[in-house]
Amino acid sequence: MTDGPVPPARMPPVPPYGNRRRRPRRPGLVSNPIAAIAWVLAAAALLAAAIGPAVVPHDPLSPIAGLRLAPPSWAHPMGGDHLGRDLLSRTLAGARVSVGMAIAVVLVSAAVGVAIGLIAGACGGWVDDAVMRLTDTFFAFPEMIAALTVAGLLGGGGGHMLLALGVVGWMRYARLVRGITLSVREREHVQLARLNGVGWVGIVRRHLLPASIAAVIVMMTAHLSRSILAISGLGFLGFGVQPPNPEWGTILLEGRSYILTAWHYAILPGLPIVLSALAFNLVGDSLRDRYARTAP
Amino acid sequence: MITFAVRRACGAVLVMVGASFLTFLLLALAPGDAVMAIAEARYGANAAFSQETLEHVRRTAGLDQPLPVQFLRWMEHIVALDLGRSLIDGRPVADLLAERFGRTLELTAAALAIAVVLSIPLGLLAGVFRGTWFDSLCVSLATLGSAMPNFWLGVLLIFVFAVTLGWLPAFGRGGWEHLILPAVTLGTGITVSTARLLRSSVIDILEAQHLAATRSRGIAERSVIGRHALRNALIPVITIFALEIGFLLEGAVAVEYVFGWNGIGRLFVDAVDARDYPVIQAIVLLIAAVFVVLNLAVDLVYWWLDPRMRGGMR
Numbered sequence: 182m183t184d185g186p187v188p189p190a191r192m193p194p195v196p197p198y199g200n201r202r203r204r205p206r207r208p209g210l211v212s213n214p215i216a217a218i219a220w221v222l223a224a225a226a227l228l229a230a231a232i233g234p235a236v237v238p239h240d241p242l243s244p245i246a247g248l249r250l251a252p253p254s255w256a257h258p259m260g261g262d263h264l265g266r267d268l269l270s271r272t273l274a275g276a277r278v279s280v281g282m283a284i285a286v287v288l289v290s291a292a293v294g295v296a297i298g299l300i301a302g303a304c305g306g307w308v309d310d311a312v313m314r315l316t317d318t319f320f321a322f323p324e325m326i327a328a329l330t331v332a333g334l335l336g337g338g339g340g341h342m343l344l345a346l347g348v349v350g351w352m353r354y355a356r357l358v359r360g361i362t363l364s365v366r367e368r369e370h371v372q373l374a375r376l377n378g379v380g381w382v383g384i385v386r387r388h389l390l391p392a393s394i395a396a397v398i399v400m401m402t403a404h405l406s407r408s409i410l411a412i413s414g415l416g417f418l419g420f421g422v423q424p425p426n427p428e429w430g431t432i433l434l435e436g437r438s439y440i441l442t443a444w445h446y447a448i449l450p451g452l453p454i455v456l457s458a459l460a461f462n463l464v465g466d467s468l469r470d471r472y473a474r475t476a477p
Numbered sequence: 478m479i480t481f482a483v484r485r486a487c488g489a490v491l492v493m494v495g496a497s498f499l500t501f502l503l504l505a506l507a508p509g510d511a512v513m514a515i516a517e518a519r520y521g522a523n524a525a526f527s528q529e530t531l532e533h534v535r536r537t538a539g540l541d542q543p544l545p546v547q548f549l550r551w552m553e554h555i556v557a558l559d560l561g562r563s564l565i566d567g568r569p570v571a572d573l574l575a576e577r578f579g580r581t582l583e584l585t586a587a588a589l590a591i592a593v594v595l596s597i598p599l600g601l602l603a604g605v606f607r608g609t610w611f612d613s614l615c616v617s618l619a620t621l622g623s624a625m626p627n628f629w630l631g632v633l634l635i636f637v638f639a640v641t642l643g644w645l646p647a648f649g650r651g652g653w654e655h656l657i658l659p660a661v662t663l664g665t666g667i668t669v670s671t672a673r674l675l676r677s678s679v680i681d682i683l684e685a686q687h688l689a690a691t692r693s694r695g696i697a698e699r700s701v702i703g704r705h706a707l708r709n710a711l712i713p714v715i716t717i718f719a720l721e722i723g724f725l726l727e728g729a730v731a732v733e734y735v736f737g738w739n740g741i742g743r744l745f746v747d748a749v750d751a752r753d754y755p756v757i758q759a760i761v762l763l764i765a766a767v768f769v770v771l772n773l774a775v776d777l778v779y780w781w782l783d784p785r786m787r788g789g790m791r
Binding site: 318321322323324325326329330331333334335336406410413414417418419420430433437440441444447448451454455458459462463 | 491492495496500503504507508620621623624625626628629632633635636640723724726727728730731734735745746749750752757761764765768769772
């Protein structure tokens with residue numbers, strides 16, 4: 182046995198900055214095929230809302246000769262409705278309201294709820310008490326009944342639906358953001374910032390909002406799913422968009438009476454509702470697993 | 478305890494008066510011609526109404542009074558607990574509610590029974606056999622079920638079981654066979670949410686420390702689950718069930734509409750359509766009351782089941 186320099190047979194590669202342990206990998210956003218499909222479907226729903234009315238194969242409002250209650254065919258994959266309009270075109274064009282309006286509802290509710298939650302959490306004291314009492318009161322009444330009353334009495338139409346669903350949608354955000362705010366404002370770095378003379382606007386912008394954003398986005402995705410269901414529900418009860426304009430729930434309402442003679446009309450327009458609601462739910466789940474494990 | 482209950486009861490009354498007041502405001506501020514809507518509902522649409530008829534409708538509906546007077550009338554009714562009469566057919570609203578609410582209760586009770594019978598075993602088994610194919614199946618079904626709008630599920634069920642197979646009637650009320658499809662439609666939502674909750678509750682409990690202690694004493698796994706885990710896992714489920722009765726009432730609106738079930742949900746949709754103010758007010762009050770009572774019941778059940786809660790509720 183000779184003494185000598187032992188060649189470094191298996192030296193571990195030197196990490197660039199000292200011996201840092203690798204962080205355990207977070208679960209990926211697209212960790213399984215179902216999540217992948219959900220992301221694709223959600224993207225398709227958003228795309229349909231954005232450009233659906235522009236890419237329809239036929240005019241969603243004008244009848245085509247011979248297409249009255251026609252079953253699905255290659256030329257018209259979803260068949261025709263009771264006036265002979267192409268159902269695929271109506272469904273695509275309907276995404277503008279069904280998905281687009283849901284996005285608007287979510288954005289409005291989130292903006293209002295986050296603002297109220299920040300105010301309650303940052304001010305504390307009697308403001309917090311009063312705001313949370315108000316939130317509880319709004320929570321005490323069933324969402325859909327309230328939305329139905331507002332939308333039904335104000336009359337159908339986009340703005341009124343937005344108002345109806347916004348009125349019942351903001352409370353969850355307010356509760357969530359208030360809770361996060363209450364815990365973040367007591368942390369040392371925030372206290373330190375306040376001691377250094379940073380005003381509330383700065384605290385909110387630099388500390389409270391960034392701390393809430395992940396949980397809020399996860400909540401928005403789930404809310405988007407519920408809003409799609411709520412909007413089509415209002416449409417189905419006749420309190421949504423007024424005919425002849427297409428919207429998924431309204432189309433189902435019209436198709437309901439033809440279940441004996443034209444099943445495709447009563448059934449098929451429901452598929453995009455289920456698929457998009459399902460997709461946004463699953464996307465929300467995967468976002469939560471990735472970014473906000475502790476979020477509700 | 479007593480002060481807690483009294484405080485909650487006062488809050489409950491406030492919520493109900495608040496909901497009623499908001500409805501009053503909404504009714505007063507709603508655009509559109511209410512008189513016309515009421516007249517159409519009363520005498521049939523497409524009829525030509527003379528000026529006298531419209532004037533008569535306006536007077537009987539109390540719409541000829543200025544807003545402050547209408548508000549005082551509303552207060553008078555609230556204080557006297559008087560629900561008034563329907564503007565459409567003149568029947569006392571209390572009678573109308575009693576008749577329709579019974580039918581809705583029938584439907585919700587059946588839906589609740591379905592939910593209890595299905596969700597407890599499914600949620601429990603999925604939680605105990607976590608990660609198996611059975612669990613994945615349950616979770617997938619639950620995910621699908623939570624994205625399913627109940628009105629479309631109703632149409633689907635009608636298509637399969639009434640139109641195609643011809644096993645069950647699709648519309649109306651009658652014997653027990655009329656109840657099946659609407660009850661399944663209405664019950665699916667809460668079956669799914671309850672099973673989900675129970676599953677995660679079982680998973681949490683099975684990983685809890687005190688069960689490890691139980692296991693280490695050599696008690697069989699079966700008994701650990703049956704005698705120790707299940708009881709604790711059911712606590713959140715019992716409390717959530719009370720709340721879900723409220724959500725059943727909400728879901729009943731669309732389900733009654735699909736199945737031609739003349740309950741309170743259908744009455745509500747019709748009343749909103751016809752601007753039948755007293756009926757709308759009464760239903761809002763009724764639903765608010767149900768929700769408030771259920772919330773109160775949940776808190777009291779919690780107080781009773783979980784002694785840790787008692788400290789926080791004075």
